[in-house]
Amino acid sequence: MPCIPSTTTTPSSLGAWVPMAVWRTRMFKWLLRVLRALCLGALLGFSALHAQTAAEIGLGLALESAEIARYSITVFPDGRNLPPGQGSVLQGAQLYQEKCAVCHGAKGIEGPAARLVGSGGFFSWRDPLRPLRIAKYPLLVLSVGASWPYATTLFDYIRRAMPRQAPKTLSDDEVYALTAYLLQRNGLVDADAVMDQQLLPQVVMPGLARTVNAWPPS
Numbered sequence: 001m002p003c004i005p006s007t008t009t010t011p012s013s014l015g016a017w018v019p020m021a022v023w024r025t026r027m028f029k030w031l032l033r034v035l036r037a038l039c040l041g042a043l044l045g046f047s048a049l050h051a052q053t054a055a056e057i058g059l060g061l062a063l064e065s066a067e068i069a070r071y072s073i074t075v076f077p078d079g080r081n082l083p084p085g086q087g088s089v090l091q092g093a094q095l096y097q098e099k100c101a102v103c104h105g106a107k108g109i110e111g112p113a114a115r116l117v118g119s120g121g122f123f124s125w126r127d128p129l130r131p132l133r134i135a136k137y138p139l140l141v142l143s144v145g146a147s148w149p150y151a152t153t154l155f156d157y158i159r160r161a162m163p164r165q166a167p168k169t170l171s172d173d174e175v176y177a178l179t180a181y182l183l184q185r186n187g188l189v190d191a192d193a194v195m196d197q198q199l200l201p202q203v204v205m206p207g208l209a210r211t212v213n214a215w216p217p218s
């Protein structure tokens with residue numbers, strides 16, 4: 001016979017089980033509470049133990065604020081953390097020949113290291129002279145003048161990484177001067193420009209328009 005759901009109600013002895021069901025639900029809830037308390041206890045115990053052992057091992061050294069200042073040299077796109085100081089294109093030109101040209105070429109295009117200058121820094125695909133320009137500046141199609149979105153990054157990079165064989169040997173004034181010179185060679189500032197904390201973040205790089213920000217402001 002097919003099983004047809006009944007629409008009638010029949011008095012049954014199930015009613016007697018209701019107190020039992022209530023009791024079971026209460027037990028279940030109580031058990032859950034105990035379990036939760038146990039988990040929390042274990043977690044707290046573990047973190048306390050962890051904190052204790054970390055303190056006991058005594059790894060690492062607390063840095064003095066002077067040391068922190070030495071490492072905390074990141075310059076942000078908006079110019080935050082730029083140090084005081086200044087440098088001109090003229091000073092940069094001389095420094096460049098002394099300290100950079102040996103690797104980047106007298107004009108910043110010959111290499112052997114990365115090309116820093118050239119044709120507005122970028123050879124456009126729509127540029128009819130592109131093959132000729134690449135033949136003239138064969139080392140890299142892009143230079144910092146074209147691809148880097150922020151002038152402040154140039155300062156940060158030179159200060160922390162260049163010259164390659166002696167990073168962090170340049171004074172802040174020298175880094176401002178070299179940054180000013182490279183920007184001028186890329187046609188982004190005038191020949192009499194002087195760069196400092198206020199002026200450098202105002203230089204608009206063509207690379208910004210070609211860049212997608214992976215960290216949009218929240």
Ligand code: HEC
Nearest residue numbers: 099100102103113114116143144157158162163164165178
């Ligand atoms: C001993 C060789 C050497 C000297 C000297 C040197 N550089 Fe470099 N530079 C390199 C190399 C190699 C790279 C590429 C590094 C990399 O990509 O990891 C580079 C990269 C750069 C870049 C980034 C280029 C890019 O497209 O990523 C800049 C800017 C730069 N140098 C500026 C300077 C300045 C300014 C000086 C002078 C103070 C200087 N360099 C001196 C070898 C040198």
